[in-house]
Amino acid sequence: xxxxxxxxxxxxxxxxxxxxxxxxxxxxxxxxxxxxxxxxxxxxxxxxxxxxxxxxxxxxxxxxxxxxxxxxxxxxxxxxxxxxxxxxxxxxxxxxxxxxxxxxxxxxxxxxxxxxxxxxx
Amino acid sequence: xxxxxxxxxxxxxxxxxxxxxxxxxxxxxxxxxxxxxxxxxxxxxxxxxxxxxxxxxxxxxxxxxxxxxxxxxxxxxxxxxxxxxxxxxxxxxxxxxxxxxxxxxxxxxxxx
Numbered sequence: 001x002x003x004x005x006x007x008x009x010x011x012x013x014x015x016x017x018x019x020x021x022x023x024x025x026x027x028x029x030x031x032x033x034x035x036x037x038x039x040x041x042x043x044x045x046x047x048x049x050x051x052x053x054x055x056x057x058x059x060x061x062x063x064x065x066x067x068x069x070x071x072x073x074x075x076x077x078x079x080x081x082x083x084x085x086x087x088x089x090x091x092x093x094x095x096x097x098x099x100x101x102x103x104x105x106x107x108x109x110x111x112x113x114x115x116x117x118x119x120x121x
Numbered sequence: 122x123x124x125x126x127x128x129x130x131x132x133x134x135x136x137x138x139x140x141x142x143x144x145x146x147x148x149x150x151x152x153x154x155x156x157x158x159x160x161x162x163x164x165x166x167x168x169x170x171x172x173x174x175x176x177x178x179x180x181x182x183x184x185x186x187x188x189x190x191x192x193x194x195x196x197x198x199x200x201x202x203x204x205x206x207x208x209x210x211x212x213x214x215x216x217x218x219x220x221x222x223x224x225x226x227x228x229x230x231x232x233x
Contacts (some may be wrong), residue, residue, distance in 0.1 A: 035222075037167075043158070045167060045210050048221040059221040095166055100178070105155025105214040106222040109170035114166060 002026040002097050002110045008021075009115030012086055016119070020081040022096030022112055030054075030074035033099040035108055036081050038092035047106065048094070049081065064090075086119045108110075124149060125211055125225035128218030132231040138199040141228045144192060149223055151192035153180045155214035158187060161227075162207045170209075171196060198230070206232045 008020040022034075036048040049070040050059045058070045067086075072079040079096060094115050097108035126144040126168045133139040143150065143158075150156055154174045159167040169178050170189035174194060194213070198205055211225040 024176060042209075044227040045161075045212075045224045047212070047224060049219050061221075100169075104153060104173050105129070106157050106212045107169060108157075108159075109169050109172075109178055110164035111168075 002098070004098065004110055004112035004113040006094065006096050006112040009094065009117045011120065012116045013121050014087060014119055017082070017084045018086065018117060020083065020094055020096075020115060020117070022079045022081075024077045024079070024098070027098070029077040032101065034072065034079055035097045035099065035106070036070060036094060036096045037097055037108070037111075038090075039114075040089070040092040042099050043092075046092070074116065083117070086117075088119050089118050091117060124215065125213060125221035127209075127211060127225035127228045129226075130229045130231065133154045133198075133201045133233055135203065136200055137201050138194075138197060139201060139230065141196045141198075141209055141211075141230070143193075143194040143196070143213075143225050145213055145223070146192055146217075148217040149187065149192075149213040149215040150194050152216050153214060156187070156189060156194040157212050158185075158194075158208045159212070160207045161209065161210065167210065172222055201232055203232050 003025045006022045051070045056073040069082040096112045098110040100107040100109045152220045158171040174189045175187040208227045210227045
């Protein structure tokens, strides 16, 4: 069974840092491109970042570029989102998600349960 | 402001068909057949319903179908059922630099 389990969320002050983790199981993690998607309270979905299967290429939304770093460790079936210089507007539920193999576009067929990040003083 | 435009709400009676539109530009929806649709129930993670404009993942009901014309993609739900009541989001790959993917603001589907 495919599973994605996020952790690392919590309450952090503005300007602080947080590292989210997502552990994958039930599939060959190293073969899949992955994404982070977030959802602010009462708002819609927002794509945050993408990483290739090998982890050699990443893309970021403008809203997080220069502050967030997406990485992965295929040997540990894990991926990470290092979030720095956090702002109130980064408050959201963060989901990790797996893309369908060889799919064109944002085709996330499996999602984690989400982890809450709250940025407040 | 979302890059893709969706109606805020759409409603229909059980058994009816409804269509949700998703309008972008020649730099995203119109550029490639890389439009996906997600369903999200309250408090739950999104579920992929359609990818690459009209493909259904395994396990998704054939009542859900997708199409595209020019810069507008559409999701049609036929034979509307109570469990279809949810938020629906379209998303597209974009050529316009960052972001890599863009979402619509979402459409609330209400089953009357």
